[in-house]
Amino acid sequence: MEAGNPGAGLNKKQNVDIPEAAEDAYSLNEASAIRKTIKRFPALCATLALEMIVATVMANYTGTFNKFPLLVCMFPVISAISGNVGLQASSANVRALALDIFKPRDFFKGMWPEIKASVAVSFSIGLIFFLIGFVWYRLAGGKDGAGGDTHDSLVFAFAMWLGMCVAVVSAGATGSMAPLLFKYLKIGDPSALAGPLETAFQDIIGSSALLALSAAILTAWTMTQDCPGGDLGGCVDTCTQSAAASAAFVPMNQTCLNNCVNLAGQGIC
Numbered sequence: 001m002e003a004g005n006p007g008a009g010l011n012k013k014q015n016v017d018i019p020e021a022a023e024d025a026y027s028l029n030e031a032s033a034i035r036k037t038i039k040r041f042p043a044l045c046a047t048l049a050l051e052m053i054v055a056t057v058m059a060n061y062t063g064t065f066n067k068f069p070l071l072v073c074m075f076p077v078i079s080a081i082s083g084n085v086g087l088q089a090s091s092a093n094v095r096a097l098a099l100d101i102f103k104p105r106d107f108f109k110g111m112w113p114e115i116k117a118s119v120a121v122s123f124s125i126g127l128i129f130f131l132i133g134f135v136w137y138r139l140a141g142g143k144d145g146a147g148g149d150t151h152d153s154l155v156f157a158f159a160m161w162l163g164m165c166v167a168v169v170s171a172g173a174t175g176s177m178a179p180l181l182f183k184y185l186k187i188g189d190p191s192a193l194a195g196p197l198e199t200a201f202q203d204i205i206g207s208s209a210l211l212a213l214s215a216a217i218l219t220a221w222t223m224t225q226d227c228p229g230g231d232l233g234g235c236v237d238t239c240t241q242s243a244a245a246s247a248a249f250v251p252m253n254q255t256c257l258n259n260c261v262n263l264a265g266q267g268i269c
Helices: 006-014 020-030 033-059 062-067 070-098 107-140 150-184 190-221 232-245 247-265
Strands: none
Touching: 033 190, 062 070, 062 190, 070 107, 070 150, 070 190, 107 150, 150 190, 232 247
């Protein structure tokens, strides 16, 4: 058997067929650092381009981040956990293809077990995340970090649980599909392409779903204070109108302006 390529030795000396995916693994293992870089670079460039979509989505929700700053803390946790689930599903199917457990065209056979597992994971880890979100918002999620009330804490925890479930299930689906799809289409090496691109697609789906759901739920159900007039300019206008209506309101006008400034500092105005 040749020292560098045990798979080739089996084929030549023992006439034993090995799966094509296993040959890919042997080939990648023997490749030089430069060749590995060349093989992986297109996937990484595609990932960079796709992740810019995620950055654009997040930029459109800066108002939600300002109004609910704890969402900024929770977002990386959901992204990391769902990313791990996707990579686990991807690795499982890369190994299955290498061992010829199923063929690249067997999408249902390859994806369904991982999707079921990701659903179970999403509910179990989601429950833990619900409790963490509730306690954290209850202790530090209110105005000036003083803690939120029970109602708003439950709403925040529910939004985080739902976001976790959607992100994890979508990661399991895309992660299990990626190596099958790349192998079926004969686009490069699944082990080099599946991980980076799965992470990118999972971020697009999971991040967009998380932000959209969280923004809708938190905005509609929480009892956080709204900005008078709709924005900072409108808030100042309400103070001016109060002062113009009667001289008796002039002492209160400064209080009104201070309130507008405080709301602007919290990201509400």
